[in-house]
Amino acid sequence: EGKMHGRGDVTVLSSARYIAENATSVSIPADGVVRAAAVLHAERRKGSFSLAGWKEHILNPKECSAATVDWIFLVDTWNFSFWSSSPPSQEFTVAFDPPPISPLTPRAALDGGEEGRTVVVRCDSRTGAVRESKTVYTGYWALCAAVNRALSEGVPITSPRYMAELTVEQVAHVFRSETDEGISLLSERVEVAREAGRVLLSRFGVCCLYTIYSLSRKT
DSSP: OOBOTTSOBOHHHHHHHHHHHHOSSOOOOHHHHHHHHHHHHHHHHHTSSOHHHHHHSTTSOOSOSHHHHHHHHHHHHTOOOOOOOSOTTTSOOEEOOOOSSSTTOOOSOOOSGGGOEEEEEEEOTTTOOEEEEEEEEOHHHHHHHHHHHHHHTTOOTTOHHHHHTOOHHHHHHHTOOSSSOOOSSHHHHHHHHHHHHHHHHHHTOSOHHHHHHHHHTTO
C-alpha cells in the first residue's frame, strides 16, 4: 500500500485512494477527476496560474524563503470550513492592511468579494472626507489576513514550536473578527495546529523546509 509507480511511499495518494474507494457520504467520480486534471493541466500550460501570479495577491508572501514555506504550511493546515449562513455584512471578517514596508507589501489591486474590500472607519462629519479606512476579508482570504496580522504583531504563529503549544485563547485572538460571527470550528483548528507542530518537531525539526527536503528524498 502506498507504492505508486515505483516512487516509494506516497501517503497522500494512498490515503486519497482509500477515501475515494470507501467513503459513504461523499462520492468522487473517477472520470470527473480525469477531466479536472486535464483542465488544470491545460490552464497551467497557458500560464493562467503560476508562482509569479500567486505572489501577486496582496496577502500572499513575496519571498521564496523558509518563512514562506512555514506560512503555506500553517495556512494549508487551517484551510477548511469557511461556509457561513450569515448575510455578507455579518459573516466572519478579518481586517488587515499590510505595513508599508514588508514582505507582504501590496503588489496588486484587489477586486471585491472575499478577496478584500475597503470600508470606512472614520470620516469628517462636516465634509464627509475619509479619515481612516481598512481592508476587510472573508472566507479563505480572512484566514490569510488573520495569519498575516498575527505575524505583523510579532506573534510567531507559523513557528512549529509555537504551533505545538497553541491555546484556544491564542487562536481566538488570531482569528478575532470585525463582526459578531467568529471563526468556525475554533477548537478543531487549535487541535490540528498543535498536532501539526508536534509532528514537525518530533520528525523533521523546527522548520517546514526540512520536511520538504526529507520527503523529497523518499519520493
